[in-house]
Amino acid sequence: MSDRRVVITGVGPVAPLGVGVAEFWSALLEGRNAVRRISAFDPGRFDSHVGSQVEGVAAKDFVPKGYRKAEKIMARDIVLAVVAAHHAVSDAGLRTKCLIERGDATGEPNLDSTRFGANIGSGLICADLAELAEALHNSSENGRFSIARWGTEGMNNLTPLWLLKFLPNMLACHVTIVHDCQGPSNTITCGEASSHLAIGEAFRTIARGVADVCICGGAESKINPMALLRQSLGRRLSRRNDDPATACRPFGLERDGTAISEGGGLVILEDLEHARRRGARIYAELVGFGAANDAAPPTQPSTPPADGRGAALALRKALRDAKLDPQALDLVSAFAPGIPAHDASEAAALKAVLGARLAEVPILAIKGGIGNNGAGSGALDFIAMVLSLYNATLPPTVNGRFVDPSLGLRATVGRSVDARVETAASLAYALGGGQNAALLIRRYRD
Known part of the structure; x- marks a missing residue:
């Protein structure tokens, strides 16, 4: 491992609250709430009818003209990643192949594409039911699905490139093609921990000297x-x-579950010297990353450990990586999906690491206004934390008035508050169990 410092120079949030830095940050500061009845389809036959949706985005508006036909083989998840990538590179002031071809930037690229990497988190991409309906109908035999008929009859109803819409690596595939990222590339599929793990891997890639710039998130x-x-x-x-x-x-006294959502975010990480040479604006320095696994009982694979040991271990590893102790933390971005067992487990993890300081350290929890979108949720949490540190302001916690006092957490309620944050941590974990990750950032200083 080299001692190269890694900084954050661009963020591209795509959320139901807003697309791009300005819209997203403004909505957070105002405490807006995007959770409402799902309108993309009729949820009436399900137990839960609520969620939050990203409105009015299309990949064709963020790629070169010659690439617009590729949207035909982009699932919704891929579109969200392509939009996030455009906002991230634009916010960072990078002149990539895409921006130059679109006329959004002039001149030559201001980075070496062979040292421009990508690490993007992805989830289990859902197929379009309308596309599958005819294929499944033709694959039935005596009222039951037949794998033999699927191969001979059903698949004939699908286009030859159908599968390319739903492979999890296609988020990174389209982003790297469009922006000419020729450096190390990887896809992380670890549920809600995916974005943090992707950002952490990109952090390591730059620190090792293998890349100068990485686009990462989920x-x-x-x-x-x-x-x-x-x-x-x-x-x-x-x-x-x-x-x-x-x-x-989030952390509510009467919490009964989360709301489904969509969105995500991509972040530009950059070697400090590379960022300095091009005069980049620096949001913060990424100083620590930790990952850990916790084993759930075979009979309860989705139940997190009550003591939060996996999340606590990930946070301790990140602190050790940054050569910091828990006393240094003055902000924590919690994952806090609003699910009873998961929120309690996370609160226990924070108490285990912070001890008596738990009641003093502000907790940033944004899912009350956007819900949980899976692999992209951690990226939005991370971006919210970065913007809070950079702007020295903490947004209010949507539905923060419901926070369970027995958890001993400090949430910002009602309105945004001024707060000069020096060091902050962000947690994420897979709801299905197993993966936990933590990222630490610090206010940038020469």
Whole structure:
């Protein structure tokens, strides 16, 4: 490992609250709430009817003219990643192949494409039910699905490139093609921990000297009947259908589940000297990364450990990586999906690491206003933390008035507050169990 310092020079949030830095940050500061009844399809036959959706985005508006036809083989998750990538590179002031061809930037690229990497988190991309319907109908025999007929009859109803829409690595594939990222590339599929793990891997890649710049983060859409069904079967969703705005309650006393969502974000990480040479604006320095695994009982694979040991271990590893102790933390971005067992486990993890300081350290929890979109959720949490540190302001916690006092957490309620943050940590974990990750940032100083 070299001692190269890694800084954050661009962020590209794509969220139901807003697309791009300005919209997203403004919505957070105002405490807006995007959770409402799902309109993309009729959720009436499910237990949960609430979620949050990203409106008005299309990949064709963010790629070169010659690449627009590729949107035909982009699932919703891929579109979200392509949009996030455009905003991230633009925010960083990078002149990539895409921006130059679109006329959004002039001159030559201001980075070496062979040292421009990508690490993007992805989820289980849901197929379009309308596309599958005819294929499945023709694959039935005596009222039951036949794998033999699927091969001989069903697949004839699908286009030859159909599968390319749903491979998880295609988020990174399209982003790297469009922006000419020729450096190390990888896809992480570890549920809600995916974005943090992707950012952490990009951090290591730059620190080792293998790349100078990396675009990293994650995206996913759970606004799909299949995703809603899976989350419902896992009993992870709120049933407050009569009051969607209060459905998702991070660390809430009467929390009953999260709300499905879509979105994500990509971040530009950069070697400090590379950023300095091109005069880049620096949001913060990324100083620590930790990952850990916790084993769930075989009979309860989706139940997190009550003591939060996996999340606590990840946070301790990140602190050790940054050569810091818990006393240095003055902000924590919590994952806090509003699911009873998961929020309690995370609170226990924070208490285990912070001890008596738990009541003093502000907690940033944004899912009350956007819900959980899976692989992209961690990226939005991370971006919110970066912007809070950079702007010395903490957004209010949507539905923060419901926070369970017994957890001993300090949430910002009602309005944004001024707060000069020096060091902050962000946690993420897979709801299905196993993966935990933590990232540490620090206010940039020469």
